[in-house]
Amino acid sequence: MVDDSQTILRIEQMALREHYDIITANDGGEGVAVAVEERPDLILLDVIMPHVNGFDACRRLREEEVTRSTPILLVTSRSDVAHMEQGFRCGCSDFVTKPIDTMELLEKVRNCLGD
Structure with a gap:
């Protein structure tokens, strides 16, 4: 999970733990580095983050x-169409x-993991 908000990370952790x-990162650049090293089965990636946003991190x-x-x-x-289209062009699986x-x-x- 990659998010600059500790509150959102906690909510996601509570739902999934x-x-x-779960492995967490606090910005897009860190998230890419952690994902490359840890090789998770799924990545949850916030879109609006400082330094490297979610779209750029997804492309990387x-x-x-x-x-x-x-x-x-x-x-x-x-949740507007243009925002979602941009995400899919970057390579995301879903929103x-x-x-x-x-x-x-x-x-x-579960759907992304085939569970």
Whole structure:
């Protein structure tokens, strides 16, 4: 999970920790580095972050051989079509909108992982 908000990271952790092992990062650049090293099964990536935003981090993850096919869920407060199209062009697998609905989050995680 990559988010600059500790509150959002806690919400996501509470929703998922019972079923999944979780690794966190606090910005897009750190998230890419951690993902390349740790090779997670799924990446939750906030869109609006300082330094490296979620769209740029998603592009970078798709350029890395070890994360090229890793499912990426972009987490965003915007649900307009143009925003979502931009995310899919960057290579995301799906979106989760804020405020986070924990049941929706868990369902999308399961779908991405084939659980």
